[in-house]
Amino acid sequence: NAGVTQTPKFQVLKTGQSMTLQCAQDMNHNSMYWYRQDPGMGLRLIYYSASEGTTDKGEVPNGYNVSRLNKREFSLRLESAAPSQTSVYFCASSHNQPQHFGDGTRLSIL
Amino acid sequence: SQQGEEDPQALSIQEGENATMNCSYKTSINNLQWYRQNSGRGLVHLILIRSNEREKHSGRLRVTLDTSKKSSSLLITASRAADTASYFCASLTGNQFYFGTGTSLTVIP
Numbered sequence: 001n002a003g004v005t006q007t008p009k010f011q012v013l014k015t016g017q018s019m020t021l022q023c024a025q026d027m028n029h030n031s032m033y034w035y036r037q038d039p040g041m042g043l044r045l046i047y048y049s050a051s052e053g054t055t056d057k058g059e060v061p062n063g064y065n066v067s068r069l070n071k072r073e074f075s076l077r078l079e080s081a082a083p084s085q086t087s088v089y090f091c092a093s094s095h096n097q098p099q100h101f102g103d104g105t106r107l108s109i110l
Numbered sequence: 111s112q113q114g115e116e117d118p119q120a121l122s123i124q125e126g127e128n129a130t131m132n133c134s135y136k137t138s139i140n141n142l143q144w145y146r147q148n149s150g151r152g153l154v155h156l157i158l159i160r161s162n163e164r165e166k167h168s169g170r171l172r173v174t175l176d177t178s179k180k181s182s183s184l185l186i187t188a189s190r191a192a193d194t195a196s197y198f199c200a201s202l203t204g205n206q207f208y209f210g211t212g213t214s215l216t217v218i219p
Contacts, residue, residue: 004152033207042113042198043153043209050205058206059113090152098143099200099207101152 002026006091006102013081013109021076021105023091031094032074033058034066036087037104043090049074081109114199114210122216129186131213133199134179140202142175144184147196147212156184156197191219 007022025032030051035043035058045058049068063085065077074093078085086109092099114135123129135142141160145153159166159175159182166173172185182199194217199210 031205035209040211042116042211043200043207044113045206045208048205056205059208092153097141097158097202098155099145099153101145101154103150103152 004091004093004100004102006089006105008105009103010106011108013078013107015081015083015109017081017109019078019081019107021078021089021091021107022073023075023102024073025091025093025100026072027093027095027100028071029093029095029100030071032068033092033094033099034064034074034076035090035092036060036085037090038087046076046089083109085109113208114201116197116199116210116213118213119211120214120216122218123189125189125191125217125219127189129189129193129215129217131184131197131215133182133184133210135182135199135201135208135210136180137201137203137208139177140204142173142182143200143202143207144171144173144182145198145200145209147198149195153198186215189215189217191217193217 033048034046047066052071089105092101143158144156200207
């Protein structure tokens with residue numbers, strides 16, 4: 001049972017490039033989330049999807065888009081990457097409570 | 111920002127001692143959860159306390175919640191080297207989770 005799987009684990013981009021981070025869960029959870037984790041800041045919510053077909057903005061959505069492709073998959077897209085988006089990105093899923101997290105994607109933008 | 115704060119930022123103790131970390135949050139909550147993060151890994155859920163509860167226990171973990179002060183504490187008793195990790199509180203308001211800034215715990219064998 002894999003839980004929440006994120007790909008890729010590491011990525012380096014140049015400013016202005018685009019990229020999609022993938023997330024899939026095999027626990028049949030309704031809700032999925034994308035967070036970013038920066039040093040000293042804890043986790044901040046970028047977007048979430050309460051159910052298949054719905055998405056909502058979190059605390060820091062600017063510069064990102066998401067797609068809830070089906071119940072299992074929730075992707076995060078950076079259309080034009082900026083150095084300020086260098087961070088570790090975590091995907092999580094839940095059915096009511098609590099959240100289950102993937103191991104993160106470490107993204108560096110030069 | 112509605113991000114919570116935790117203190118201390120870092121805590122170093124000897125194996126067998128108790129570790130206490132505190133969390134403050136900013137808005138009314140549905141519940142508050144504590145998570146643990148080992149280096150390079152995702153967060154793992156430890157314990158949940160609902161807004162109408164004041165204290166909860168799970169194994170060596172004890173969580174308290176004071177909604178009048180918008181604060182919570184996590185106590186880990188009889189700590190072990192394997193407890194070395196970062197610990198985060200997360201408050202649930204509506205459909206959104208707001209995480210604290212984390213406490214880095216080091217347990218020295």
